[in-house]
Amino acid sequence: MSRNIIITGAGGNLGSAVVEKFKREGYHIIALLHPGKNLEVEEADDSYEVDVTDEKAVAEFIKEYHLQYGEVDAMAFLVGGFAMGGIADTRQEDLEKMLNLNFFSAFHLVKGFMPIMKKQDKGTFLFVGARPALQNEDAREALAYALSKKMLISLAEIVGEETKNTPIRSHVFVPSIIDTPPNREAMPDDDFSKWVRPDEIAEAMHYAVNTHSLQNMTFKLYGQV
Template identity: 40%
Template sequence: MPKTILITGANGGLGTAVVKKFLDENYKVVAVDHSGSRLGFANNHPQFELHAVELASETESDTFVKEAISLYKKIDGALLLAGGFAMGDIAATDGEALRKMFSRNFETAYYLTRPLFQHMMENGYGRIVLVGARPALQPEAGKNMIAYALSKSLLIKLADLLNEAAKGTNVVVSVIAPSTIDTPVNRKDMPKADFSKWVSPAQIADLLEFICSDKGDPLRAPLYKIYGEA
């Protein structure tokens, strides 16, 4: 019986590589995004489904998780990749900018994590992966992206709190903190950068698969700094 893995941000630069990896490794993939424009390769795969869910909506997210649980009975893993980026030092970061990043990075993960964590605790097994970022861990990297760094740091805190609540169980919340990922958007935005120093989406997908596989079973409360050479 393949494990069922929910993947948000599935249509993104990272998400598309992650969907591909998990289908290649025979998981059942329940993908979530606004659009599936870059997921054509998965369309006819028997173990792939795509759902359009507005993850900033608590109601939509909660309904989606309840339907998924009733359909699949057991969600084994959730890779909550949806998020977004914004520059801005303290002068440029007003309340609206702050709320936008909070919603895009924290709420999109929190509203799914809340019902999924409870479901996994009831099952005695589950893997949730949240996406932090280096600016949330290193002030020198975050000082000019205040709202982004703050919203990502909350996810790291959430993982700490849930791992404490899950102590003694086989439910684990992992955090990955990538530096710059080698995506088409980043290449376009930073054409003069040395792309060879960036971490590839496929490398991150391999790590995520390891976390969800039986090989990842002994891991507890991990935080992976995926910085490559950047």
Template identity: 35%
Template sequence: MNGKVVVVTGASGALGKVVAEVALAGGARVAGVDHAPAQIAATANRIDIGGVDLTDAIQACKAIDAIASHFGGVNALINIAGGFAFEAIAEGDPKTWQHMYALNVLTALNASRSAIPYLAASGTGRIVNVGAMGALQAGAGMGAYAASKAGVHRLTEALAAEWKGSITVNAVLPSTIDTPANRASMPKADFQKWVTPQELANVILFLASDAASAVTGALLPVNGRV
């Protein structure tokens, strides 16, 4: 990863922060993109662009263009931006399905489309998306979320097929990630079985590295000890 320009969307979230830190530790130059305001001062190897609505294709393009201009290109895009909703279908709001699609699919689609010209030009372009084990078979209350993450899986496969030989495109499929928010919402769960952000970050950055040059179109389970 040394010297690579890595874009991390959702960089202020629990997973995004760790991915950015691990990438920096590996010698990468990191650009964080998030809907929240930027809170980290720029350094030679790190910039953050806040206030970006990645569901808007124009805003996504402006952010990626700014990053490419600052660092001179983009080598890897890690799509972490997204959201979660737990809602039964019959009692729920149909707008939840639209909201989940926007947060999980459109953000990855818009960021990917914006980054593709730079990734292709780099010669070692990588896209890593975050899917979900829960999207392989939806459980009760998981319909909208699982459908949106299944959309991320199909987006990953289609992009991998379209850019084979130029850009690798893969997705990690975590089980429950061990974050403060998940612990608060499931206080009786066995946290030791969950996948940690560090463990997931290591897999993500492997897929973003030169070592994974022969891997594309993969939906890789990272299910901790579940």
């Protein structure tokens, strides 16, 4: 019987590493890609173009998924975005953009798949937080980003409370700077060897999914930064 994992943002730098790891470990990969960007994930078994920030689009996908696959073993929420700006520079539209990308992109799927996981009595949610959401000194210059990630981490914790004493688990992965081409371009003078590699996050996610004694953990992947 195949093990199904849904991966949002599967075409991104972190997404590619997570797809590769779970594919190598024998999972059936269902990749969710943003509509209209013509992205392809060669290692995915199935791909769907879904705007995960759109509640109705997600609801339609969930109906389709339930008919096609039935059960789901894990879900990795990798869609996200970053923006600089302190209190004085942050507008409502900045907050709304970050909330859409970093919070609602996971919330709609959690809401829709929670009943499925409860019915099947298993499943793992994998959330990606950010260090500024845990350390306020890092949040000062990226307020909208930090607040949206704080909400995401709170969602993961509430999900963990709701599914307490069940086989359903909710894990959060909190990286510092991820070693990706865009980050290297933005910070060319930094020491990239101190950053967190996408494959290290992917390894941690696979470990969390397959170590059933771990219940609702927060993994801090700070590298040497």
